[in-house]
Structures are given as C-alpha cells and as structure tokens.
Amino acid sequence: MSSRIDLSGVGQVFHVRNDQSKQMEKFVALADVDLTVAPGEFLTIVGPSGCGKSTVLDLISGLSTPALGTVSIDGTPVTEPGLDRGVVFQQYTLLPWRTAQGNVELALEAAGVRRDERRRTAAEFLDLVGLSDFANRYPHELSGGMKQRVAIARSLSYQPEVLLMDEPFGALDAQTRERLQEELLGIWRRTGTTVVFITHDIDEAVFLGQRVAVMSARPGRIRDLVEIDLDRTAAADVDVRSTPEFARYRHEIWTLLRQANKSAQDPADHHLEEVERVA
Numbered sequence: 001m002s003s004r005i006d007l008s009g010v011g012q013v014f015h016v017r018n019d020q021s022k023q024m025e026k027f028v029a030l031a032d033v034d035l036t037v038a039p040g041e042f043l044t045i046v047g048p049s050g051c052g053k054s055t056v057l058d059l060i061s062g063l064s065t066p067a068l069g070t071v072s073i074d075g076t077p078v079t080e081p082g083l084d085r086g087v088v089f090q091q092y093t094l095l096p097w098r099t100a101q102g103n104v105e106l107a108l109e110a111a112g113v114r115r116d117e118r119r120r121t122a123a124e125f126l127d128l129v130g131l132s133d134f135a136n137r138y139p140h141e142l143s144g145g146m147k148q149r150v151a152i153a154r155s156l157s158y159q160p161e162v163l164l165m166d167e168p169f170g171a172l173d174a175q176t177r178e179r180l181q182e183e184l185l186g187i188w189r190r191t192g193t194t195v196v197f198i199t200h201d202i203d204e205a206v207f208l209g210q211r212v213a214v215m216s217a218r219p220g221r222i223r224d225l226v227e228i229d230l231d232r233t234a235a236a237d238v239d240v241r242s243t244p245e246f247a248r249y250r251h252e253i254w255t256l257l258r259q260a261n262k263s264a265q266d267p268a269d270h271h272l273e274e275v276e277r278v279a
C-alpha cells in the first residue's frame with residue numbers, strides 16, 4: 001500500500017517578532033514548492049538548517065496547512081493528520097509508562113483495532129524491527145536505537161501509505177544509525193510504503209533515497225532533485241558507501257548544498273519580494 005504525494009505551488013508564512021522593531025512581521029518559510037513523490041518511492045530531503053524541511057513534512061502530515069498552493073495525497077487535499085500517514089521524529093516520542101508492546105498498541109488503539117488483533121499486530125511489527133525479545137521492556141530500559149525502532153514499528157503498525165521521517169536517526173551513534181538505515185530499507189522494500197525522509201547527513205540521504213531533494217533557504221525551495229541509481233540490495237556483502245558511484249553522488253549533493261548555503265547568505269535574495277507576493 002502506497003500513495004502519491006503532490007505539492008503544487010506551495011508557500012508557507014509564519015508570523016514572527018522583528019528583533020529590532022518588536023513588531024510582528026511575516027516570514028516566508030517556503031515559496032513555490034512543487035514536488036511529486038511517486039507511490040512507493042523513497043525520497044530524502046537535505047538542505048541548510050532552517051530552510052524549511054520540517055515545514056514541508058508538517059504540511060504533508062497535515063499538522064499545518066499551506067498559505068499558498070495545495071498539498072494532496074492521491075489527489076485528495078491534506079487538511080488534517082490521518083492514519084494514512086505515519087510520522088517518526090528525531091526525539092523518541094514513546095510513552096514512558098508503557099512497554100514497547102504497549103507503545104506500538106497505542107497507535108492501533110487510536111485506529112480502533114480490536115484488542116486481540118492489536119496484540120498480534122504489535123508483536124508482528126516489533127518482530128519486523130528486530131525487537132521481539134524486548135516487547136515487555138519500558139522505554140527507559142531500551143537504548144536510543146531500540147526506542148527509535150519502537151517508534152518506527154508504531155508508525156508502521158497501522159500500515160500507513162506514507163511514512164514521514166524527520167531526522168529519525170539524528171540522535172544515534174554512527175554504527176546504530178547505519179544498521180537502522182539498512183533495516184529501514186528492508187522494511188520499505190517489504191511494505192512498499194512511500195517514504196519522505198529528512199536528514200542533515202549527505203551519506204544517509206544518498207544511501208536511502210531513490211531521489212534526493214536539495215532545498216535552499218530564504219525562502220525555502222526545492223533547488224534540485226537528484227536521482228540515485230545504486231544497487232543497495234548488495235548491502236549485506238558489499239559496502240555500498242565506499243563505492244566510487246556512492247562517492248560521486250555524495251560529491252554532487254555536497255556541491256549542491258554548498259551552492260544552496262551560499263545563496264542563503266546572499267543579501268540580495270528575493271525574500272522581501274516573496275513576502276509581498278505570499279502575504
């Protein structure tokens with residue numbers, strides 16, 4: 001099960017207090033964002049800090065609505081959060097008084113799933129993320145990587161058609177992170193879910209994404225889309241990350257990010273013009 005995501009002419013504006021004048025003013029966080037994510041695609045998004053990556057994810061998840069343009073899932077405009085979209089954040093968002101199993105069941109409760117089926121499905125998804133032996137542990141008894149796996153199991157348990165991930169592995173050590181990246185690719189292949197994954201890490205973006213979207217800031221835009229053609233199924237035997245193809249993609253994204261950072265620092269940007277247009 002997977003869905004297509006469309007962002008068309010999307011702009012987002014926030015009201016912020018000007019440090020000098022102390023007046024409220026409009027801040028254009030996103031402008032002219034056009035993006036289509038195909039059903040079952042794995043898209044990663046990179047960009048300078050504050051360029052609007054989380055804002056894009058919030059719009060797709062329905063946590064906010066755009067000031068301009070439309071966001072739709074399979075042609076239906078997104079107006080609020082829904083169980084067709086699962087979200088995983090960087091911070092572990094587990095309830096401390098519930099076990100791993102209980103945390104996964106929570107999402108199924110919200111989806112109205114019957115008790116016995118909840119138990120069975122939660123166990124199945126904990127197994128999928130390799131945590132069957134830890135089902136009865138509480139969050140404080142789990143490592144950071146395990147907590148994040150529970151969060152992933154919880155988001156997958158109600159079988160969303162879209163999985164939105166906002167730097168889910170950002171707080172993990174390098175080894176755990178690489179292992180979870182490989183596990184996530186395996187889960188994605190098995191479930192066929194459409195994934196949008198935000199990261200600061202170029203290697204992570206190249207390793208996971210079938211395409212990498214590079215954003216620029218002030219205002220946030222999709223600056224480039226790079227197709228990544230790597231054979232990741234060989235990951236178990238071959239260190240894909242050390243191949244010349246991987247290095248080429250890494251350099252390409254690195255160069256685009258450098259350019260995106262430079263344009264963000266350019267004082268002659270179109271920021272004010274955009275404010276006028278979007279406001």
Ligand SMILES: Nc1ncnc2c1ncn2[C@@H]1O[C@H](COP(=O)(O)OP(=O)(O)OP(=O)(O)O)[C@@H](O)[C@H]1O
Nearest residue numbers: 014015016029047048049050051052053054055056
């Ligand atoms: N609710 C809000 N009110 C005011 N400004 C906001 C709000 N949310 C985000 N912003 C601003 O919008 C811009 C984009 O924020 P966003 O969190 O989407 O960036 P990001 O690319 O995800 O950043 P990072 O990589 O640092 O996590 C930033 O300048 C941020 O300060």
